[in-house]
Amino acid sequence: MALEITQYLLAAQSPDAKIRTEAESALGQFRDQNLPGFLLSLSFELSNDGKPTESRRLAGIVLKNSLDAKEAARKENLIQQWVSIDISIKSQIKSSLLNTLGSSVSEACHTAAQVIAKIASIEIPRKEWPELIGLLLANMTQPDRPASLKQATLETLGYVCEEISHHDLVQDEVNAILTAVVQGMNVTEQNSEVRLAATRALYNALDFAQTNFENEMERSYIMKVICDAALAKETEIRQAAFECLVSIVSAYYEVLEPYMQRIFELTSKAVKGDEEAVALQAVEFWSSICDEEMELQDYEVPESGDSSAPHSHFIEKALPTLVPMLLETLLKQDEDQDQDDGTWNLAMAGGTCLCLVARTVGDGVVPLVMPFVEANISKTDWRAREAATYAFGSILEGPSIEKLSPMVNAGLDFLLNAMKDANSHVKDTTAWTLSRIFELLHSPATGFSVITPANLQRILEILLDGIKDAPHVAEKVCGAIYYIAQGYEDAGTSSSLLTPFLRDIITNLITTADRTDSSDSKLRSSAYETLNEVVRCSNLAETSQMIVELLPVMMSKLEQTLNLQIVSSDDREKQGDLQASLCGVLQVIIQKLSSADETKPIVLQAADQIMVLFLNVFACRSSTVHEEAMLAIGALAYATGPEFGKYMQEFYKYLEMGLQNFEEYQVCAISVGVVGDISRALDDKVLPYCDGIMTLLLKDLSSGELHRSVKPPIFSCFGDIALAIGEHFEKYISYALPMMQSASEVCAQMDDNDEEMVDYGNQLRRSIFEAYSGILQGFKNSKADLMLPHAPHLLQFIELVANDQHRDESVTKAAVAVLGDLADALGSNIKTMFKDRDDRTCLLCLRVKAIKKILKKEIIVFLNNEVDTV
Numbered sequence: 001m002a003l004e005i006t007q008y009l010l011a012a013q014s015p016d017a018k019i020r021t022e023a024e025s026a027l028g029q030f031r032d033q034n035l036p037g038f039l040l041s042l043s044f045e046l047s048n049d050g051k052p053t054e055s056r057r058l059a060g061i062v063l064k065n066s067l068d069a070k071e072a073a074r075k076e077n078l079i080q081q082w083v084s085i086d087i088s089i090k091s092q093i094k095s096s097l098l099n100t101l102g103s104s105v106s107e108a109c110h111t112a113a114q115v116i117a118k119i120a121s122i123e124i125p126r127k128e129w130p131e132l133i134g135l136l137l138a139n140m141t142q143p144d145r146p147a148s149l150k151q152a153t154l155e156t157l158g159y160v161c162e163e164i165s166h167h168d169l170v171q172d173e174v175n176a177i178l179t180a181v182v183q184g185m186n187v188t189e190q191n192s193e194v195r196l197a198a199t200r201a202l203y204n205a206l207d208f209a210q211t212n213f214e215n216e217m218e219r220s221y222i223m224k225v226i227c228d229a230a231l232a233k234e235t236e237i238r239q240a241a242f243e244c245l246v247s248i249v250s251a252y253y254e255v256l257e258p259y260m261q262r263i264f265e266l267t268s269k270a271v272k273g274d275e276e277a278v279a280l281q282a283v284e285f286w287s288s289i290c291d292e293e294m295e296l297q298d299y300e301v302p303e304s305g306d307s308s309a310p311h312s313h314f315i316e317k318a319l320p321t322l323v324p325m326l327l328e329t330l331l332k333q334d335e336d337q338d339q340d341d342g343t344w345n346l347a348m349a350g351g352t353c354l355c356l357v358a359r360t361v362g363d364g365v366v367p368l369v370m371p372f373v374e375a376n377i378s379k380t381d382w383r384a385r386e387a388a389t390y391a392f393g394s395i396l397e398g399p400s401i402e403k404l405s406p407m408v409n410a411g412l413d414f415l416l417n418a419m420k421d422a423n424s425h426v427k428d429t430t431a432w433t434l435s436r437i438f439e440l441l442h443s444p445a446t447g448f449s450v451i452t453p454a455n456l457q458r459i460l461e462i463l464l465d466g467i468k469d470a471p472h473v474a475e476k477v478c479g480a481i482y483y484i485a486q487g488y489e490d491a492g493t494s495s496s497l498l499t500p501f502l503r504d505i506i507t508n509l510i511t512t513a514d515r516t517d518s519s520d521s522k523l524r525s526s527a528y529e530t531l532n533e534v535v536r537c538s539n540l541a542e543t544s545q546m547i548v549e550l551l552p553v554m555m556s557k558l559e560q561t562l563n564l565q566i567v568s569s570d571d572r573e574k575q576g577d578l579q580a581s582l583c584g585v586l587q588v589i590i591q592k593l594s595s596a597d598e599t600k601p602i603v604l605q606a607a608d609q610i611m612v613l614f615l616n617v618f619a620c621r622s623s624t625v626h627e628e629a630m631l632a633i634g635a636l637a638y639a640t641g642p643e644f645g646k647y648m649q650e651f652y653k654y655l656e657m658g659l660q661n662f663e664e665y666q667v668c669a670i671s672v673g674v675v676g677d678i679s680r681a682l683d684d685k686v687l688p689y690c691d692g693i694m695t696l697l698l699k700d701l702s703s704g705e706l707h708r709s710v711k712p713p714i715f716s717c718f719g720d721i722a723l724a725i726g727e728h729f730e731k732y733i734s735y736a737l738p739m740m741q742s743a744s745e746v747c748a749q750m751d752d753n754d755e756e757m758v759d760y761g762n763q764l765r766r767s768i769f770e771a772y773s774g775i776l777q778g779f780k781n782s783k784a785d786l787m788l789p790h791a792p793h794l795l796q797f798i799e800l801v802a803n804d805q806h807r808d809e810s811v812t813k814a815a816v817a818v819l820g821d822l823a824d825a826l827g828s829n830i831k832t833m834f835k836d837r838d839d840r841t842c843l844l845c846l847r848v849k850a851i852k853k854i855l856k857k858e859i860i861v862f863l864n865n866e867v868d869t870v
Helices: 002-011 017-033 035-047 053-065 072-084 087-100 106-123 132-141 147-163 171-185 192-214 216-229 235-255 257-273 276-298 314-329 346-376 382-394 401-418 424-440 456-466 471-487 492-497 499-513 522-537 540-561 569-593 600-618 623-659 665-702 708-748 755-779 784-802 809-833 839-855 857-862 865-869
Strands: none
Touching: 002 017, 002 035, 002 053, 017 035, 035 053, 035 087, 035 106, 053 106, 072 106, 087 106, 106 132, 106 147, 132 147, 132 171, 147 171, 147 192, 171 192, 171 216, 192 216, 192 235, 216 235, 216 257, 235 257, 235 276, 257 276, 257 314, 276 314, 276 346, 314 346, 346 382, 346 401, 382 401, 382 424, 401 424, 401 456, 424 456, 424 471, 456 471, 456 499, 471 499, 471 522, 492 499, 499 522, 499 540, 522 569, 540 569, 540 600, 569 600, 569 623, 600 623, 623 665, 665 708, 708 755, 708 784, 755 784, 755 809, 784 809
């Protein structure tokens, strides 16, 4: 079989599609018939220096992909397959892989390192490969081992550290790994490839070094080795060293003080004269310091200034030298930086860091930046003008309005004139800066705005002229208009200031969206997003006629997309993007017009035509469009209320498709939300579709493939459905309640140290409470006693949540609300129960009292007399 697998692996890379397909099919059959033998053959192929490099490379990739996958369910399945293989076979595979690290073919070593790490990620947590670390370290410590083996071993150690948790190794193993890695990084190491591999390995091992960083001597030695590596003659080693420093910021910020002077010298040297890849990481170090200090400031107690971790104020201390260094980077622009969305250069990194510095220190940055702006804003060199404008725009968030308003008011006229600059880069950055000004310093509702009745007309004239400029400039102009419109939302009489210009704005945005000179649809999307905001924030009483006229225009444009000639996947993608944008506009128009009794009939009259368009869009089968079309249909359901029922039979099949779309989970999540919209719109008329909907929702909850973010909305949806169909929800209780109770138990086991999991836990808790609230309210008038057996568990869950220090305000509100619903629905039943005085009733009483004590005054508002009596 060895010869055959080589041939199949080579054939699988053939340019001939037929040969490729046949080879892949043969490999698949071998895998399905004898997985252990297949994996063993792959490992032998990879380890055999006599085999072609191409077949060895693919053997390693196939072997790695047989151990890991992105999808959680498939990954778990692959892990179980590996675990079930006979230990002797696994030992042969692992031995072959370790031997491959000594291969003279670097590509084979690299692939073997990755596969070893994948096996380690499965076996080390299970304590099934305890000798791995020792075997790897022996390659580093035994004399006369070749440099190539040391390099491959260090690469493997790095991958292993990336794959496993620091909890999976004992401290002696961590110490040994760090010793080997740091020795490999040392300036005494003559082989640059070994030193690079060691530096990259340290990057992955830093999470394991917590105990070592607590020891000053060990910490200082590690920092010295990193700083030395940042001065290596090889660019890649310097870059990797700075990447280590960036990682250390978030992990060990509190111990950086003694090293900051040296690090500043290193970063300054790199930014001023090193290769761009190195300089970018040096700037990233300071951006990471900003991120860390802003987070510390968020957790400070306002009155005392205390925070849970030490705040060293590195940015504030470095400000006089850091800001000039960053300003210097702004002058290092690329000629084509605006045209290429993928561009990331030193000027952009420096400007981004300057933004973060301004947010970190506030007013202190202004006097350091403004002299640079004033000195460069009028120079003949476009780079100087663009850099000055970029600097100005970068410090608009962070400093106080009192500090910013004089300079912004003074500079606004200059910036408006700069929209006529001869250089496209300057116009682009000017438009971006104006959008920042209008985003941050235009808020009539709060009483402050740089836009006044006196300058509004000139501002809009210049922007509407600028929107005709090059696509990348026009896109930034759309952003500026977006924030102008947004600022007038809820601005009282001030919102009327924009009304006289709205027709012209809308016309120009539609014209911009129709432009054909842009290489992609980004400008079109920006124009339609801005149109949405203009409509959403407009004063309906004054603009209703314009919005009514806009409705058939957008409907016509959407209809035209259905007839576009599609000859390629690119055409299909462009059609989908355009349809998504138009569905988004229609959604906003529907919401706006249906928000007032005077204009709602317009939506009702056009509802049939709108719904036909949306259904035709669904037939195009594009996930991007399905998201927006679903949202728009939700808005239409809300607007039409019970009348939406006539569309359900045709729409239901698309709703089913959305609820089963595990792969594009955003579509699934939005479909769940639309079920809620429809339930609220139709009330009990949604009943004929509930069996199918509930089956799909319960299947979604049970799936290990569906992204976890979709699951909280499903519980909320249970509440919407129960509220709509009332007593008819009884048939789903035996399925829904166990799911809710299981999810509440999952909440109790979540890691409180993981910020992402804390947020998810709050979403899940809130949605479970919303489900209970809907069910209790739905049953209140006729079948409330059905919930009586579940009351103790609900109260236990509320008590658990009430004791949780990480619950957010929305969870507290939902918990208190569900207690009110429980009291409202079961109050008289609870009093009847107390006649029996059984253990369950006593527990209920104790839990109510405990929860009342924890939530104190919030709960009193919601509890009615029945529960107070209890």
